[in-house]
Amino acid sequence: MRGFMMPWVHFTRDFNFAATPAVTIAYRAGMVEFVHRRCAGEAVAKDRGRIVGRPAGRKASKGKRHGKA
Numbered sequence: 001m002r003g004f005m006m007p008w009v010h011f012t013r014d015f016n017f018a019a020t021p022a023v024t025i026a027y028r029a030g031m032v033e034f035v036h037r038r039c040a041g042e043a044v045a046k047d048r049g050r051i052v053g054r055p056a057g058r059k060a061s062k063g064k065r066h067g068k069a
Contacts, residue, residue: 008033008035008051009049010049011030011033012029012048014026014029015027015048017039017043027043034058
């Protein structure tokens with residue numbers, strides 16, 4: 001996977017990633033997301049996505065804060 005720790009993935013088909021037995025994350029076809037390498041590996045292996053570079057204007061983050069702290 002080209003040595004990326006947490007790659008950007010362009011999902012070409014819908015993909016459900018089982019992060020834990022109790023948590024499944026759904027990625028829709030067309031999404032470009034910064035994901036864990038296990039998720040990226042499974043998506044690529046199942047032909048559901050491909051590794052891409054960081055999209056222009058996007059930066060990796062764990063989530064967005066809303067409102068004031």
